[in-house]
Amino acid sequence: MRLTVKLFAVLHQVTGVRETAVDLPDGATVRDLARALWERYPGLREHARTTAYAVNAEYVPDSHPLHDGDEVALIPPVSGGAHV
Amino acid sequence: MRLTVKLFAVLHQVTGVRETAVDLPDGATVRDLARALWERYPGLREHARTTAYAVNAEYVPDSHPLHDGDEVALIPPVSGGAHV
């Protein structure tokens, strides 16, 4: 299956990539995708502990099963709004 | 002494007067002024219990002594802002 991966904020900064495609065998989970991304972009690894995942714009656990065409976002800790 | 008296909201409504001059003997207090106004505008009497007084734009007690040229306002219960 083919997935679209989106990278934001510091994760965009450490990879230099905003969006990329990843091919994985059927049955793969978010955790499998994360491992594939760490191989391709080692800089993601140091943020792994604080990275959350969204599939098709909903937060999901690492164990979430992926399907062909899913849009997966890597979400660092959010910091919207002002400094208040 | 001569005083300027201002009437607002329901007190303006019951007297038909927005501003009037009142002459009182020296040494008069706000209470004396109120009595003089009740004579002139009997409709004020039924609001006496809820009327407050301001002299030169500061709330004062009934016993406050008046001086020539003072501006005295009759203040019904305030209701600024919206219905919330």
Place this chain on the structure above:
Amino acid sequence: MFEVTPQPLDPQRAVAAVRRDRDGAVALFLGVVRDHNQGRRVLYLEYDAYPAMAVRKMEEVAAEVRARWPVDGVAILHRTGRLEIGEASLVVAVSSPHRKEAFEACAYAVDRVKQIVPIWKKEVWEGGEEWIEGSLVPVPEAAEPGP
């Protein structure tokens, strides 16, 4: 910025007046004319005010706010005259480095405006009208008689 005016109120002006570069938060309140009160359909409101004193009392409210919270700017604007449903009669804006203080101070200022600022509303409905009696203002105690 403290104003009693027959002109429509502009919240953006209040925001601009209170914000300082060190502030991260501006809390704003708009009191707007609603279409009902106590089960009655309201057609419009009419506000009367003692403008010079109202502005002084608004300044007093702002001083109370500053004594209680570390806020920067405080703006209080009140409109007078006839106001239609949906129009803003009161705008209060408070700026602060932090949001919690801005919210608390803004809510407190709205309460105090309704308690001490000499402004009155008349409710006009189908076939009648009434000056609304809100808060009895707090009158200072008489001073002790001198010796």
Place this chain on the structure above:
Amino acid sequence: MFEVTPQPLDPQRAVAAVRRDRDGAVALFLGVVRDHNQGRRVLYLEYDAYPAMAVRKMEEVAAEVRARWPVDGVAILHRTGRLEIGEASLVVAVSSPHRKEAFEACAYAVDRVKQIVPIWKKEVWEGGEEWIEGSLVPVPEAAEPGP
């Protein structure tokens, strides 16, 4: 009204969007860019966002607000891109028949925006910059494996 936009935010539009004729109160919050953070002089901020998901999460925040308070309209606007000192990054507006609910709901919505909406700020100061890591988002528990 839920928006993620590179355009300047207009609080008056948010007020107009949330107000209903039965409402007497609109509480508004503006988060603005301030000139310092943790002792450092900030030059400007840059906001990144996942816009489609951010709008969904704003809708979720509004649904939480409505479940907790009897409020009418809820508007949440967030700006993206480079913002100078004093510009608003976040506008939250809540309308209600009564003011207490409007204030409480508005403050709650601001908290929740900062916790779950996928938006990020980068602080830029003299000679450096840093993406600010704020709240770890709450991730749902893994579903029980099927039989």
